[in-house]
Amino acid sequence: MLRLSGITKSYGQRRVLEDVSLEVRRGELLGYVGGNGAGKTTSMRIVLGVTEPDSGSVTVDGEGVTAAHRARMGYMPEERGLYDTMRLHQQLAYFAELHGVDRRTAARSADYWLDRLGLHERRDNRLEDLSLGNQQRVQLAAALVHAPDVLVLDEPFSGLDPLAVDVMAEVLRDEAGRGVPVVFSSHQLDLVERLCDRVCVLKDGRVVAAGTVAELTGDERQQHLLRTTAPESAWAYLATDIDHRTDGTVVTLAPTARLDDLVDAVRAAGELHELRPWRPSLTDVYRDVAAPAAGAATPTGTSPTGTTSTEKEQAA
Template sequence: MSQHTESRTTPPDAGRSASPSTTARGGDDIEVRGLTRAFGDIRAVDGVDFTVTGGLLTGFVGGNGAGKTTTMRMIMGVLSPTAGEVRWRGRPVTAIDRREFGYMPEERGLYPDQAVLDQLVYLGRLRGLTASAAKASVTEHLERLGLGERAKERVQKLSLGNQQRVQIIAALMGRPQALVLDEPFSGLDPAAVDNMVDLLREHTSRGVPVLFSSHQLDLVERLCERLVVLARGKVVAAGTSDELRSTSVVRHRLVLSGDAGWVRGVPGIHVVDVDGPTAVVELTDERASRALLSAALERGDVLDFAQQRPSLAQIYREVTA
């Protein structure tokens, strides 16, 4: 896992005028404190608290309607919170601060009839880059994401996956001080995912906090140093993978030489799954493991009996149930 650096200095982008908000300093964290958003009588987000730590990838997961997109919109100032606040570097975030954030929204905001290069340079200018700096940054990112030869094409001529890459570049160009990305890996092939991960790691290496949402739990588990799980508008779990695993139900995998169906009758055992010679169980009584193993040895060979490392999918099901 990456280590959080307490103090770091990041020079302003070469094509951007220097300002207090473009010089990174220690404590480059996005803090979400009591964030709430109501739509009439419905609280889409209800008192959410978490921190996106500088220099780390934070995965934001939850089912449809959990409140992830609404939370991200409030972080970026697209929606005003009903209550709570967003803090940046230890103080309330400002509109000027947010100009330095890279944002990829859920709804893609591309002009279909405009050429890819022209459109991205225009968006870079809106972000405060000079024309030359914007073009240099866009050209580099197009090459790295495999779109160098498509720069003159109109967006509508691209596949959905390539349009996704263009939207990603819009968020990453220049030197964003923070990244908030809503489903950035959706529709990308494995090679594009790897390229995207390399780019994000370059940003975290200079202390940038990165928050991204995804429904791909295996990808989140592989990439993220920290996780935030949202359900029904509330944070139901947050921490490192190891911290979340430490609170998860412990499971054991038993592999026998014969059928394992008999384990259902062992006291102190909750059987999660049985598939032929393999059983996955939870021990409801600490003393049950010895009884289970003894019973298994009386029936034949025990090929494996080991504690299972809980997956993010298992943890997710437990905390959102």
């Protein structure tokens, strides 16, 4: 198990991380999400020993992380850290040897990952000759070539086409299947929802939500999506909350109200086009917990997931 406990980090007067605690169990995929500047990359660098925290600790299976532990970690940075003019097979074998793998095993492992990621025919190509998507595959192979005990991946799906996304998702599932704790950051919340066992949401350096996808998106309230021509006044007395959306109206029934009561009230005043159970997506949850505070300035180009098209995540 990889565990961060009470991690705090500041750069000058700027507090980047504030008492961040999370754990990634063996065989588990953890999605690490948050806007630019939330603190994701900084906490990953702390795990890898690139950056030291001001306070808090990182452990693997209950032991303080040492250089030996970090040699058994696989790290995929958001900014590629490969050699542009080095040939793929040579490069991957070299990275494996840097992690202590003997030369023969390193060569075999490089072959395996090039084949697994659909790059075997390009084994003698230089990195600079590949598309950005294929370079991303090589970066993943470099993180995996030494059979790591822990995987830490920063935006591994960035720039990939749908087929490449499927390949990478399958690889991460397989790594978790062999007992590796896998944590990756992503702005693709639909992918995180589909792929991950648990999710941790970071905002302004603090954990604002964490749990399984079901725990974060589940809702014990009686929520239904309604599409009707009946006026809201005809049935609103049955609801404790009404949320108008582009695809219909989400109705939260009062504890004493029955679904049949809603159906009767709607049909008495208009046509009922659709009524089905509804629960929020991970994107809905993210918007609730990570949205800017009312009145806060929003950066130009902000996407629905809180990222911007112009800013890079610096020290985050």
